[in-house]
Amino acid sequence: xxxRRSIVVIATVAAILAAVIxxxxxxxxxxxRAIQVETEHLKAYSGxxxxxxxxxxxxxxxxxxxxxxxxxxACSPAHIARMRELTIDSQSVDEIGYFVDGQLxxxxxxxxxxxxxxxxxxxxxxxxxxxxxxxxxxxxGGAPLLAIxxxxxxxxxxxxxLVDVLTDTKMTLGLATLDxxxxxxxxKADGALSQALARGLADGHDQDLMYASAENTHFRAxxxxxxxxxxxxxxxxxxxxxPLGAGMSVILIGLVVWISRQHxxxxxxxxxxxxxxxFVTHYQPIIELATGQCAGAEALVRWRQPDGSFVPPDxxxxxxxxxxxxxxxxxxxIQRVVDDLASMLRREPSMHxxxxxxxxxxxxxxxxxxxxxxxxxxxVAPTQVWLEATESGFMDVNAARATIDQARQAGHxxxxxxxxxxxxxxxxxxxxxxxxxxxxxxxxxxxxxxxxTSIVVPHIISMAHGLRFRIVAEGVETAAQEAYLxxxxxxxxxxxxxxxxxxxxxxLAFYKARNQRRTAPPPDTEATGLTPPPASPxxx
Ligand SMILES: Nc1nc2c(ncn2[C@@H]2O[C@H](COP(=O)(O)O[C@H]3[C@@H](O)[C@H](n4cnc5c(=O)[nH]c(N)nc54)O[C@@H]3COP(=O)(O)O)[C@@H](O)[C@H]2O)c(=O)[nH]1
Numbered sequence: 327x328x329x330r331r332s333i334v335v336i337a338t339v340a341a342i343l344a345a346v347i348x349x350x351x352x353x354x355x356x357x358x359r360a361i362q363v364e365t366e367h368l369k370a371y372s373g374x375x376x377x378x379x380x381x382x383x384x385x386x387x388x389x390x391x392x393x394x395x396x397x398x399x400a401c402s403p404a405h406i407a408r409m410r411e412l413t414i415d416s417q418s419v420d421e422i423g424y425f426v427d428g429q430l431x432x433x434x435x436x437x438x439x440x441x442x443x444x445x446x447x448x449x450x451x452x453x454x455x456x457x458x459x460x461x462x463x464x465x466x467g468g469a470p471l472l473a474i475x476x477x478x479x480x481x482x483x484x485x486x487x488l489v490d491v492l493t494d495t496k497m498t499l500g501l502a503t504l505d506x507x508x509x510x511x512x513x514k515a516d517g518a519l520s521q522a523l524a525r526g527l528a529d530g531h532d533q534d535l536m537y538a539s540a541e542n543t544h545f546r547a548x549x550x551x552x553x554x555x556x557x558x559x560x561x562x563x564x565x566x567x568x569p570l571g572a573g574m575s576v577i578l579i580g581l582v583v584w585i586s587r588q589h590x591x592x593x594x595x596x597x598x599x600x601x602x603x604x605f606v607t608h609y610q611p612i613i614e615l616a617t618g619q620c621a622g623a624e625a626l627v628r629w630r631q632p633d634g635s636f637v638p639p640d641x642x643x644x645x646x647x648x649x650x651x652x653x654x655x656x657x658x659x660i661q662r663v664v665d666d667l668a669s670m671l672r673r674e675p676s677m678h679x680x681x682x683x684x685x686x687x688x689x690x691x692x693x694x695x696x697x698x699x700x701x702x703x704x705x706v707a708p709t710q711v712w713l714e715a716t717e718s719g720f721m722d723v724n725a726a727r728a729t730i731d732q733a734r735q736a737g738h739x740x741x742x743x744x745x746x747x748x749x750x751x752x753x754x755x756x757x758x759x760x761x762x763x764x765x766x767x768x769x770x771x772x773x774x775x776x777x778x779t780s781i782v783v784p785h786i787i788s789m790a791h792g793l794r795f796r797i798v799a800e801g802v803e804t805a806a807q808e809a810y811l812x813x814x815x816x817x818x819x820x821x822x823x824x825x826x827x828x829x830x831x832x833x834l835a836f837y838k839a840r841n842q843r844r845t846a847p848p849p850d851t852e853a854t855g856l857t858p859p860p861a862s863p864x865x866x
Contacts, residue, residue: 337586344578352571353564360560361536365529368538368549371491375499375547376540379488379509383455383474383544385418386483390476393422400424401432409434420471421463421482435465444475449503451544459509472509485510489547497551500524504546515550523548531556593649596629596642600654604630607662608827611836612680612798612820615812620840622678624714624820625663626827627655643684652684657696663711666830668704670837677837680712680741688719691729698736708737714764716743720754730759741798746779746786755793763790767801770821773810787814 389412398405401424409422413434422434430442442464447456458473463482471482489499489512498515502508502524511520519527519535526546529538536556539548588594599605609623629637646652659681667679687693701708713733720726720742730740741762742754746769755763765786772780790797799811802821811819825836 333586333589337582337589340582340586341579344582345575348571348574348578349568352567352574356560356563356567359563360556361531363563364536364551364556364559365538367495368497368536368551369529369540371493371497371499371549372538372540372547374491375489375501375549376542376545378491379501379545379547380542382418382483382488385416386455386474386481387476389413389416389419389422389481390479393479394477400426401437406432406434406436418483418487419481420484421465423473423480423482425475425478425480430464433465438464440464444480447475448507449505451503457503457509459507486512495551495555497549497555500548500550502546502548504541504544506546509545519550520548523550592642592645593651596645596649596651599629600651600658603658605655605658605662606630606636606829607659607666608829609666609679609833610820610827611825611833611840612678612818613824613840614818615808615816618840620837621676621818622680622710622712623667623833623837624680624827625659625682627659627662627682647684647686650686652686653692656684656687656693660693660697660700664700664704664706668706670834671706671710672704674837675707675710678710678712678739680714682743683713683715683719685716685719685721688713688715688729689722689725691725691732694729694732694736697738709739712739712741712762714741714743717745717747717754720758723754723757727758734759734761739796741796744800746782752789755789755795760793760795762796762798763793765797765799765816767821770799770801770807770811771803773807784814787816791815 392412393408396408398408405424409424409432413419413422423430423438424432425444428444430438430440430444432438445458448459449457451457454476456475458475458480460470461473461482462468462470469484472485472488473480473482475481488501488510491499491512493499498520499512500508500515500520500523501510506521506525508520508524516535519532519537523537523539524546527537527539531537531553534553535550536553537548537550539546541547588598605627607625607627609625611620612622612624613619614621627639627643629639629642631637643652643655646655663679663681671677671679681697683693697711698708701711715726733740739761740759741764742758742760743764744766745763747766763786765783769779769783769786771777773783774780787797796818797816798818798820799807799816800820802808802811802819802823804823807821808819808823828836
């Protein structure tokens with residue numbers, strides 16, 4: 327588990343990121359989206375510019391078709407009148423010229439006396455039309471016009487007519503030949519950029535301008551605008567998206583607060599630890615006094631911290647019991663014990679392991695199927711697993727009896743733990759079908775002392791003998807206590823005199839070493855000076 331300081335620091339950083347990241351993402355998205363939308367906008371206008379150019383072009387084509395329908399006497403008054411009529415009828419065509427042997431013979435204005443050659447076209451379109459980009463009309467002498475020629479005719483039209491598309495925002499439209507010659511621009515724009523777009527520069531933007539283009543079989547059209555247009559669009563997008571970003575920030579901050587509270591509250595921390603299975607079991611050896619051998623162990627859970635240290639159960643079992651987390655914890659302990667000891671229990675059929683069962687579990691019996699599944703899966707005999715519960719676990723006698731009956735039917739032995747520290751000890755012992763009694767450490771401590779409890783010990787032992795319980799004395803710390811207990815006919819002991827609770831590997835080593843020695847130390851009442859109660863014939 328991380329310490330509080332680290333959690334607070336991480337939570338603060340996470341909360342700041344949770345507040346900032348959605349807003350930055352939204353801003354980034356709005357910018358991206360504004361550029362995308364504006365590029366599409368410019369592309370659409372490029373397409374409409376192509377359509378406009380094609381409209382003008384098709385009017386020129388119509389003029390050629392009309393003139394070529396009849397065999398005119400070249401530059402006859404009727405011929406010239408027809409050319410003039412078509413010029414007036416057409417919105418795009420400003421003048422029509424007729425060439426004989428490459429020389430301009432007449433126009434829609436009348437016959438031509440000067441020597442004016444047709445010249446070299448600037449571009450040839452796919453369907454045989456020739457384009458002359460800058461022709462100065464000799465009659466009007468006005469601004470240069472665009473000429474489109476087919477056969478013996480050409481038509482002149484104003485450049486700007488090809489790009490006169492009404493736009494909804496400020497932009498420049500341009501038209502070019504497919505080989506990159508600029509034909510017309512709707513207004514003045516960055517020269518280098520216009521030339522590059524005419525030559526086929528891909529859609530994009532620079533510091534100040536955005537641009538996009540479109541092509542058809544005759545022309546390439548493009549549109550250029552200030553980036554501010556896109557930013558105006560971005561502002562609109564942001565207005566819509568900021569509430570969404572703020573909402574996401576609030577949700578994320580809420581999540582951070584919730585997670586950090588989970589880590590900061592003891593209950594939350596315990597819950598997370600259970601979820602992460604951050605628990606190990608240590609094993610305190612149980613010694614059989616008659617042989618001096620290790621008869622098994624009591625499994626004692628420990629909460630493993632990220633730094634490798636362990637939180638003792640006194641610190642979290644009461645919390646787990648209060649909050650209902652004891653149930654998943656009991657399940658974890660059961661699984662851990664089976665995982666740890668299954669192979670050893672299979673090898674050593676006389677060995678047992680005692681598992682602590684919390685009061686609520688003892689009353690509900692909920693853990694029994696969990697235990698049974700785990701043992702069956704591991705091939706361990708249920709007789710090798712003892713269940714220990716304190717007196718509080720037996721308070722609801724009927725509920726406890728049901729659990730005890732089921733557990734005993736399955737083969738488990740049931741021990742009453744910390745005996746003597748509760749209130750209803752005697753009645754409980756008589757009423758319930760128990761198998762073993764664990765004498766609490768406080769009574770063992772009193773052995774050989776003047777403490778009031780010291781006189782209770784012989785009575786507990788003789789009562790347990792009378793009820794044919796196996797007796798385990800807890801918290802044995804001195805040889806004198808051991809001698810007393812042996813003399814009194816107590817079968818099993820556990821305590822620091824033999825070993826503290828050990829991690830799995832150390833326990834396995836302890837068991838091996840202990841059980842290689844086959845000696846049972848003789849009773850030595852003289853050495854202890856203690857007077858044990860007479861051993862019951864039923865003990866052992
Ligand atoms: N419901 C569950 N309760 C559990 C589980 N694992 C442990 N516990 C209960 O937590 C209490 C504290 O246990 P722990 O800190 O492990 O202490 C045990 C022994 O280390 C300690 N002990 C044993 N011998 C001596 C000794 O000679 N001197 C000394 N000072 N202490 C000693 O006693 C504790 C064992 O107690 P008990 O269970 O009564 O046999 C404790 O109440 C555990 O029951 C669990 O998985 N589930």
